[in-house]
Amino acid sequence: MDITWRKSSYSGEGDGNECVEIATTPTRTAVRDSKDPTRAxxxxxxxxxxxxxxxxxxxDLPPLML
Structure with missing residues (x-):
């Protein structure tokens, strides 16, 4: 199954570009390191x-919109 990975909008050029990426399916959410996406x-x-x-x-922050 092909999944589409997405990175946080907070992981831009000025933010060090270090973040996690997530991908979703109807039953699972996958998380990986954006700096080394070939790892676990x-x-x-x-x-x-x-x-x-x-x-x-x-x-003190508003709830996440998932």
Whole structure:
């Protein structure tokens, strides 16, 4: 199956271009290092990924739009 990887808009030229990339399917979310995309990929069940990200949010920021 082909998947499309996307990088955070915060990972631009002035931001060091160091970020993770994600790709989604109906059942899984995959995460990889944008600096070395040929290395290992982490995959999570889609239902578990959104709560994981929400748990990382600082309390003083608006919620992530997933």
């Amino acid at each position: 990929v982490l995959t999570f069940p889609t239902a578990a990924f959104a709560p994981f990200l929400r748990a990382l949010e600082p309390a």
